[in-house]
Amino acid sequence: MKLNLLAQKMIGKGRNSRPSGVKQQSMQYFIFFLCLIFQLFACKQVEVQKTVGPLVKRHVHLLGDTPITVTTSTYGRLSDVVFIRLHDNEETAEKAALQILEERGGTVISIENKGNRIIGFLVREKNYVFDPNRMFTKKAIRESMQRLGSYHPAAAKEVREFSAAILKLIPKNAVTIALHNNADEGYSILSYNTDPILRQSAKAVHRNKTLDTDNFFITTNATLFHMLKKKNYNVVLQNNATAIDDGSLSVYMGKINSAYVNVEAQHGHLQEQASMLKGLLQQIDTLN
Numbered sequence: 001m002k003l004n005l006l007a008q009k010m011i012g013k014g015r016n017s018r019p020s021g022v023k024q025q026s027m028q029y030f031i032f033f034l035c036l037i038f039q040l041f042a043c044k045q046v047e048v049q050k051t052v053g054p055l056v057k058r059h060v061h062l063l064g065d066t067p068i069t070v071t072t073s074t075y076g077r078l079s080d081v082v083f084i085r086l087h088d089n090e091e092t093a094e095k096a097a098l099q100i101l102e103e104r105g106g107t108v109i110s111i112e113n114k115g116n117r118i119i120g121f122l123v124r125e126k127n128y129v130f131d132p133n134r135m136f137t138k139k140a141i142r143e144s145m146q147r148l149g150s151y152h153p154a155a156a157k158e159v160r161e162f163s164a165a166i167l168k169l170i171p172k173n174a175v176t177i178a179l180h181n182n183a184d185e186g187y188s189i190l191s192y193n194t195d196p197i198l199r200q201s202a203k204a205v206h207r208n209k210t211l212d213t214d215n216f217f218i219t220t221n222a223t224l225f226h227m228l229k230k231k232n233y234n235v236v237l238q239n240n241a242t243a244i245d246d247g248s249l250s251v252y253m254g255k256i257n258s259a260y261v262n263v264e265a266q267h268g269h270l271q272e273q274a275s276m277l278k279g280l281l282q283q284i285d286t287l288n
Contacts (some may be wrong), residue, residue: 064123076105088113093179140247168225
């Protein structure tokens with residue numbers, strides 16, 4: 001605005017001061033034109049730098065007698081990918097996802113469980129517990145509840161309804177990206193060679209020996225596997241036909257032939273996991 005006023009004053013001055021020739025008047029109009037261009041460019045820069053926060057929705061599900069909140073945070077309008085964090089104690093994964101979503105856009109689904117991995121709930125004043133990544137098949141719900149505590153059909157029904165509510169939040173055509181963290185020298189890409197059950201669940205394994213074995217991908221999709229392999233990431237292609245039914249989201253997505261990627265990284269490896277997510281999204285974007 002100040003630039004416009006200055007240019008107008010210059011033109012007005014030129015009109016009232018009887019310019020000596022056409023050349024001087026042309027120069028004044030040229031300066032006015034430059035001022036307008038500069039102002040338009042400045043406005044554009046301000047617009048680009050504006051940041052818009054996520055659209056946050058809180059879905060409260062009554063698990064038996066216990067309310068559990070599931071949060072969806074949507075950045076921008078993109079709906080081609082959805083991140084999901086099932087374990088509330090895996091904070092590194094969520095922080096890495098938020099870094100990427102603020103830049104690219106997308107949605108993250110998070111179960112709020114007071115920082116705990118295992119979910120506890122009450123049914124008729126009795127306490128039950130289960131692992132939220134072992135709730136996507138009826139068989140696994142029973143096994144998870146029996147392993148961690150006690151089982152009752154009425155309580156298992158509540159867990160099945162909760163898992164169905166989670167699945168409804170995932171758009172049908174989106175690539176589902178699960179966010180997980182592991183402990184050092186525990187579960188890693190090497191587990192798919194040493195553990196008989198995991199070995200049965202893997203169709204192919206690619207390892208980059210220069211990378212930390214705790215940081216790797218698991219996918220149900222052969223195309224994404226080969227793309228990540230080409231980029232020399234640690235990556236496992238799940239065998240959707242023979243994978244053991246452990247009730248995990250990866251097994252469920254494999255059974256329904258849906259594109260899914262689990263991004264595993266060691267607790268505290270924030271930048272490594274953010275880099276993995278960024279690299280994965282770059283590959284997904286080439287498919288669109």
